[in-house]
Amino acid sequence: MSGTEQLDPGIAARLKRDRDGLVAAVVRQHDTGEVLMLAWMDDEALRRTLSTGRATYWSRSRGEYWVKGATSGHHQFVKSVALDCDGDALLISVDQVGPACHTGTRTCFTDELPVQTGELFQESHR
């Protein structure tokens, strides 16, 4: 792979990046559908992900590219990638090896917040 490769212009034209040039990447386990984590991609991270089949993100905190699993061994083998209707989010379906979260849990979404559910809402407002 040369350093001059670029993301397919047809794909690049459909991305709606934020001020930092990033789109959100929702990551799910391809077969169970479990939502594992959310990360960020710029054009180059997406190009690497599509061309290598290994999930590659832009780390906003470290300011560098990050191949998921490169240090932890918790690889993400990419099965499919879909862009959303307005181009600001990607859905990455992967085969996740081990925990997706750096805290050691399978998914990063473990902090449940209290919610007044729809049923309660409907009852109390009827």
Place this chain on the structure above:
Amino acid sequence: MSGTEQLDPGIAARLKRDRDGLVAAVVRQHDTGEVLMLAWMDDEALRRTLSTGRATYWSRSRGEYWVKGATSGHHQFVKSVALDCDGDALLISVDQVGPACHTGTRTCFTDELPVQTGELFQESHR
């Protein structure tokens, strides 16, 4: 509900907002797990979502709060909300009425991108 209510300070302290004060909200159908869309929330959108059980977002394009389904009828009745490990993303589990996408499709993630899958990667690099 008064206009002076605020998001629980214990929750607000755990949010890691972007420069626009927003966190990403991944929305999935609660029973099938299907990922429907990605939207954005500030503190007030999250407070309204948690306290009403109706998914409420901040529209970056329109610059206003947006109760999903208020105009389309495609309501999202919230079943649960989870914050991720670093506080910059929420997973909203909903009961979605009708299509989630404004284009009329069930999910917003319909634009499949070509990917060199992990199997092919493993074969070609062995």
